[in-house]
Amino acid sequence: MQKIAVLKIKLGRGFLLLLLLLTLFLLALPKVLPERELVLLPDNNANRFLYDDQEIGGGNRVEWLDQSNNHWRCTRDIDKSSHFCGYNLALSDDFTRGIDFSAYQKIRYEVDFNTSSSQITLFLRNYNPVYSNPDDGNSAQYIHFFLKPQDLSSVITIDFNEFRLAEWWLSGRGLAREDRSPQFNNITLLGINLGSDLSPGNHDVVIKRIALRGPWVSAETWYLALLLVWLVGAIGVLSIKMIYHHRQASMARHKYSTLHERHRELHDRAQELTDLSQRDALSGLFNRHGLSLALAPVLKSGKGYAVVVLDIDHFKRINDRRGHLEGDQILVQVAQLTQNEVRADDIVARWGGEEFVIVLPGAGTEEAYKLAERIRYSVFNARFFQDKKLIVSVSLGISHAQPGADNTFEPVFNRADQALYKAKELGRNCTVIDGEPQR
Numbered sequence: 001m002q003k004i005a006v007l008k009i010k011l012g013r014g015f016l017l018l019l020l021l022l023t024l025f026l027l028a029l030p031k032v033l034p035e036r037e038l039v040l041l042p043d044n045n046a047n048r049f050l051y052d053d054q055e056i057g058g059g060n061r062v063e064w065l066d067q068s069n070n071h072w073r074c075t076r077d078i079d080k081s082s083h084f085c086g087y088n089l090a091l092s093d094d095f096t097r098g099i100d101f102s103a104y105q106k107i108r109y110e111v112d113f114n115t116s117s118s119q120i121t122l123f124l125r126n127y128n129p130v131y132s133n134p135d136d137g138n139s140a141q142y143i144h145f146f147l148k149p150q151d152l153s154s155v156i157t158i159d160f161n162e163f164r165l166a167e168w169w170l171s172g173r174g175l176a177r178e179d180r181s182p183q184f185n186n187i188t189l190l191g192i193n194l195g196s197d198l199s200p201g202n203h204d205v206v207i208k209r210i211a212l213r214g215p216w217v218s219a220e221t222w223y224l225a226l227l228l229v230w231l232v233g234a235i236g237v238l239s240i241k242m243i244y245h246h247r248q249a250s251m252a253r254h255k256y257s258t259l260h261e262r263h264r265e266l267h268d269r270a271q272e273l274t275d276l277s278q279r280d281a282l283s284g285l286f287n288r289h290g291l292s293l294a295l296a297p298v299l300k301s302g303k304g305y306a307v308v309v310l311d312i313d314h315f316k317r318i319n320d321r322r323g324h325l326e327g328d329q330i331l332v333q334v335a336q337l338t339q340n341e342v343r344a345d346d347i348v349a350r351w352g353g354e355e356f357v358i359v360l361p362g363a364g365t366e367e368a369y370k371l372a373e374r375i376r377y378s379v380f381n382a383r384f385f386q387d388k389k390l391i392v393s394v395s396l397g398i399s400h401a402q403p404g405a406d407n408t409f410e411p412v413f414n415r416a417d418q419a420l421y422k423a424k425e426l427g428r429n430c431t432v433i434d435g436e437p438q439r
């Protein structure tokens with residue numbers, strides 16, 4: 001039991017330690033893991049195109065300087081007004097099907113800007129059938145971020161939280177609340193616009209790389225994993241406790257049943273010893289000690305009782321003729337025949353040798369005489385070893401203890417024994433009552 005308790009404590013501590021380590025590991029993992037990345041550019045199949053405001057009479061003209069390296073230029077004609085000039089990257093051939101950016105957190109541009117533009121717009125287009133129309137490129141959400149000259153560096157990383165939905169796109173559309181904020185689940189196009197008011201001269205841009213970045217696993221998933229770990233931990237601890245208590249209970253049950261078994265064995269043994277000390281081994285009747293114990297309450301009651309002393313006639317001769325073993329069997333059979341005739345509360349004992357004593361509590365001599373005669377006839381008529389020639393008879397002496405008198409057994413027994421002696425003298429196979437002539 002102690003070993004199990006120690007094991008339980010060790011297991012419990014081990015489990016807690018494991019849980020703690022696992023929690024620390026899960027907490028540290030997002031910080032250690034490299035970010036997930038999706039490279040949008042360079043991509044050989046990328047659908048890139050430039051646009052300017054020439055068609056609407058503007059003063060901006062765009063051209064590729066080195067298309068394979070995404071190197072392009074906007075030139076502003078001072079004599080005309082400036083509206084827009086820029087670069088687009090279509091993410092698929094199908095204008096309605098883009099890429100889900102929402103699994104990422106930010107977008108990373110590696111761009112060389114050689115421009116004096118005071119405001120560069122980085123924008124994304126999100127197509128959603130709720131508000132978009134496949135025939136109208138402008139119906140996809142226009143989400144933008146304004147780059148100021150001070151933001152320009154070789155690597156620019158922008159969190160998607162920093163993007164805004166353009167007011168001009170939103171106005172007049174009457175969209176539902178959930179559609180009035182930027183959506184990133186189906187981005188079909190991204191672009192760079194050098195601005196609406198470019199300064200005269202050349203503005204060169206080289207786009208080296210554009211990629212999405214984000215954690216491998218979302219914060220919600222981490223929390224869920226932590227919760228799961230603790231849940232599994234709690235179930236583990238509970239299971240250990242249950243197993244421990246179950247084992248304790250089964251050990252207690254085993255101990256109880258062993259004790260119970262032992263108790264039963266001791267009880268049986270005690271009964272056996274009691275029987276041995278009170279019973280005659282051959283006949284199974286009370287011996288003298290058993291008789292004195294059984295007699296005690298009768299004497300104490302003071303009610304009076306009758307005593308019959310029985311002795312097998314010429315038993316020595318039977319023994320001599322048939323052998324001691326058969327003599328024993330005759331003794332057992334006579335005991336049984338006697339036992340068959342008595343009442344439930346009569347006490348039958350083997351006094352010794354071939355002599356038996358019967359005590360009849362509350363009985364008078366008449367009753368005792370009838371019993372003695374029944375026994376005598378029963379023995380005389382009994383068949384021993386199926387031998388018709390073997391006749392066994394018994395002689396009996398009877399005495400009576402008056403109620404309130406004779407509270408010791410010995411004198412009453414002696415009187416019955418005297419009567420038995422008389423019966424023997426009278427020729428045996430008869431019953432004599434103390435103080436009476438033979439009937």
Ligand SMILES: Nc1nc2c(ncn2[C@@H]2O[C@H](COP(=O)(O)OP(=O)(O)OP(=O)(O)O)[C@@H](O)[C@H]2O)c(=O)[nH]1
Pocket residue numbers: 311312313314315316317319323324325326327328331352353354424428
């Ligand atoms: N087989 C057997 N014989 C026993 C036992 N106890 C005593 N005896 C024998 O019983 C016989 C008793 O003989 P006796 O006292 O002379 O009396 P008896 O031969 O019965 O003669 P009466 O009593 O005068 O009729 C003896 O031979 C004992 O050895 C016993 O347990 N088994």
